[in-house]
Amino acid sequence: MSTLPPPFDRSEDADERYRRASEHDPSRPSEATRRAVLDHAARLAAERTRRAARRRRLMALLVPRWRPAIVGTLAVAVLAGVVIAPQFLAPTAPSESQRAREALPAPAVNALATAPPPATRPARPSVARERARVAASADHSDALTTRQLEQQADARAARAAPLEEPVVVTGARSLAQATAAASRGAALAAPVPASPPAHVDPDALRQAAAAGDLTALRAQLASGGDIDARDAQGRTALMLATVGGQADAVAVLLAHGADPSAADAHGTTPLGAAVAADERAIIAMLRRYGAR
Amino acid sequence: MNDAGLSDETLIARYARGDAGSFTALYRRHELRIWRYLERNVGSRATAEELMQEVWFAVARDAERYRPSARFTTWLFTIARNRMVDAVRARRAHLSLDALGHEAETVVERLTADPGASPLAAAEARDQAVALRQALARLPPEQRDAFLLQLEGDLSVEEVAAITGVSFETVKSRLRYARTRLRDLLSAYA
Numbered sequence: 420m421s422t423l424p425p426p427f428d429r430s431e432d433a434d435e436r437y438r439r440a441s442e443h444d445p446s447r448p449s450e451a452t453r454r455a456v457l458d459h460a461a462r463l464a465a466e467r468t469r470r471a472a473r474r475r476r477l478m479a480l481l482v483p484r485w486r487p488a489i490v491g492t493l494a495v496a497v498l499a500g501v502v503i504a505p506q507f508l509a510p511t512a513p514s515e516s517q518r519a520r521e522a523l524p525a526p527a528v529n530a531l532a533t534a535p536p537p538a539t540r541p542a543r544p545s546v547a548r549e550r551a552r553v554a555a556s557a558d559h560s561d562a563l564t565t566r567q568l569e570q571q572a573d574a575r576a577a578r579a580a581p582l583e584e585p586v587v588v589t590g591a592r593s594l595a596q597a598t599a600a601a602s603r604g605a606a607l608a609a610p611v612p613a614s615p616p617a618h619v620d621p622d623a624l625r626q627a628a629a630a631g632d633l634t635a636l637r638a639q640l641a642s643g644g645d646i647d648a649r650d651a652q653g654r655t656a657l658m659l660a661t662v663g664g665q666a667d668a669v670a671v672l673l674a675h676g677a678d679p680s681a682a683d684a685h686g687t688t689p690l691g692a693a694v695a696a697d698e699r700a701i702i703a704m705l706r707r708y709g710a711r
Numbered sequence: 712m713n714d715a716g717l718s719d720e721t722l723i724a725r726y727a728r729g730d731a732g733s734f735t736a737l738y739r740r741h742e743l744r745i746w747r748y749l750e751r752n753v754g755s756r757a758t759a760e761e762l763m764q765e766v767w768f769a770v771a772r773d774a775e776r777y778r779p780s781a782r783f784t785t786w787l788f789t790i791a792r793n794r795m796v797d798a799v800r801a802r803r804a805h806l807s808l809d810a811l812g813h814e815a816e817t818v819v820e821r822l823t824a825d826p827g828a829s830p831l832a833a834a835e836a837r838d839q840a841v842a843l844r845q846a847l848a849r850l851p852p853e854q855r856d857a858f859l860l861q862l863e864g865d866l867s868v869e870e871v872a873a874i875t876g877v878s879f880e881t882v883k884s885r886l887r888y889a890r891t892r893l894r895d896l897l898s899a900y901a
Contacts (some may be wrong), residue, residue, distance in 0.1 A: 460735070460771040464730065
């Protein structure tokens, strides 16, 4: 340092004085500190270079080997999607047994696959059923029309459960009845007896339907007779099963293709009779099959 | 490789990719500024040596995490200040006038040992160096810290405020008081 540093001038600002004084301050970090810092940095740099080289070697090994496998897997997945997806997307018409199952609540459907063949049960008389029977058989001029009966039943259902849809089985009694009927009605899924009866009797078909005798009903259906054969008052087996409150027999008949809208001689339909009797499970099934 | 024309941000990015030469260039570019900031704040050469290593070790270790959203010098001086604050808290290293006075004598010894310096020039330089150190030592720590960050780090008031965690107005006030006080103290050596 051979030049003479200028003295501080009172008029300079502090920054300038600081800089000028700093220029003449020889203080520096020691060479040992400098060496330690630079050596440490060099070691870290070498380590980073080694890590990068390892990553590059690993990628060079893995990528060519796995690329065909990755591409192949993706191609197979796309192909499978193209082949399988249309099967799920294409609309298919439900079979009769499917339609019968859809008409029942989920627990009942589950029971269909495992339940043993049901025992027949006697017809259960009730006031509502008696009213329906009267409506179906009495003189047409005295009886209520089907439309009026439906309106009355709908009004009753609305009073009982105003928030629920009429096709949904409502109330503990009706739900239990529908579930029990469905579980008893394993005849839907049960195989039809292999040997048909000796002779076909339309009266026997109607009687079995009215009584809810599913064994006899299945036997008659297996004989191949007319499922919609009528009695003297024009009532089909479906109508008699409805009037008798035999929900399981109704389900079997509908599943075997019975006409859901076959009216009797007075014009009363099964749906009208079911509404008059407040048989909600039967109403739901009939509507499911498009009954009018 | 000539790194002189490369920006700090380019150099730290190249070092993060494994180029040790870029770090050497960065270190040489900022060594003196960091050293003065640390030594003039803590007033102890030994503590400043330790902090110098810690700061640059941290820069080398965290180079991969540096993102050029802020200037490299802002990042560097943030590391330096954080390390210094930690050291002061951990070691109870207070910024005592005694320590600074003692270090000033060491500087004087080195100056007089300079074979190229004339006796008069050496005496003047010694006076100015001692005056500067003593003036800095008389500043309140927060004023000294703000002043050294701005002068050595070449940082704006906003950057100093961000690093020190105080408001813009507070930093302006500290800088104003620091400059007034320094001018008065250094005028005594005119």
